[in-house]
Amino acid sequence: LFNNWSFSKINYLLFFAGLLFITLGYIIMSSGETYSFQSLSIAPIMLFIGYIILIPASLIYRRG
Numbered sequence: 546l547f548n549n550w551s552f553s554k555i556n557y558l559l560f561f562a563g564l565l566f567i568t569l570g571y572i573i574m575s576s577g578e579t580y581s582f583q584s585l586s587i588a589p590i591m592l593f594i595g596y597i598i599l600i601p602a603s604l605i606y607r608r609g
Contacts, residue, residue: 556603563599566591 570591577584 551607553606553608555608556606559599559603559606563595563603566595566599570595 570588573591574584574588577588
């Protein structure tokens with residue numbers, strides 16, 4: 546059934562790293578005060594890395 550499955554271990558590692566960054570980003574955002582450095586700078590950067598870099602990279606990466 547999955548003989549031609551194109552995802553490798555690296556794809557899954559990138560995907561779960563993206564999920565981890567997204568989860569931690571939301572946790573950091575909710576634990577900080579409204580106008581704190583962590584809510585306005587650290588959390589959005591972590592969410593950006595998760596949503597825009599790691600998740601798409603996990604879907605695009607193919608072993609050459």
